[in-house]
Amino acid sequence: MSEITRIVLADDHALVRDGIRSLLETESDLQVIGEASNGKEAIDLVGEVNPDILIIDIRMPVMNGIDAVAELTQSKSSVKTIILSMHDSEEYILKSISSGANGYLLKDTDKSEFIKAIHTVREGGKYFSGDISNVLVNNLLGGKNEIVKKEETLKKTGENVFDLTNKELKVLELVLSGLTNQQISEKLQNSKRTIETHRFNLMRKMDVKNLIDLSKKSQKYNLI
Structure with a gap:
């Protein structure tokens, strides 16, 4: 039998913690032994129960x-x-990396990658999901990928008033290029459901109801 990996979860949303716990506990070698709703609680709990891994949100x-x-x-x-x-x-x-984190995953990471990350970190390695690795590589090379450049430019000019994430900007670009959710899913190597979520979020942030309004507003605010 594999050695049990003892885990503490830290997120300020109870529903998120419940979802992560349910996902992890389908694995026989993973055990959630505690939960915290903020960073201070997480530190105190780690001191009390001495887990192998702390999975923690940022905000x-x-x-x-x-x-x-x-x-x-x-x-x-x-x-x-x-x-x-x-x-x-x-x-x-x-x-996060400068703070000493051993891994960084996005919340739209699928289960198999999530479990792989936990095992990798438990064994002493580092794990960063594909999108995160791209950012790290570009930073090490002294450059930034196209979407990061676009986001920084928009922030400097005050035009990214909708606070779109890098992934939402990329999905926006592909949606307006005429790709379907399925095609975007294949291109970005994310599930179709994940793409639908990003699309819903960017339309909500931009307060538009259809593709025509999305295109008009994107042009108005120089997002494309």
Whole structure:
């Protein structure tokens, strides 16, 4: 029988924690032994139950996930840490790595990759999902991918008033190029449901109801 990996979850949304717990506990070698709703609680809980891995969100009240990971790293805690976030911005990714995180996954990561990441980190490795790896490679090479460049330009000019993420900008670009959700799914190597979620979120943020309005607003705010 495989050695049990003991896990603490930290996210300020109880429903998210419940979903992650349900997913992880389908695996016989993974056990969730505690939950926290902010970074401070996570640090205290890690000290109490000594888990193998802490899976933690970034944006939480009291103390965010990056600061919590940094504090655990500075205290020489033996716990391995995986950031699980909806944010794919370069700033968050690089700050997380600088804080000492052993992995960074997006919340739209599928189950198989999630489990693989946990096993990799437990064994002493580092794990970053494909999108995150691209950001890291571009940063190391001194460059940035096209979507990051576009986002930074929009922020500097004040035009990204909708606060779209890198992935939402990419989905927007592909939607307006005429691709279907299925085609975008294949191109970005994400599930169709994930693409539908990104599409729903960007239309909600931009307050549009159809493709025509989406195109007009994108042109108006120089998003394409």
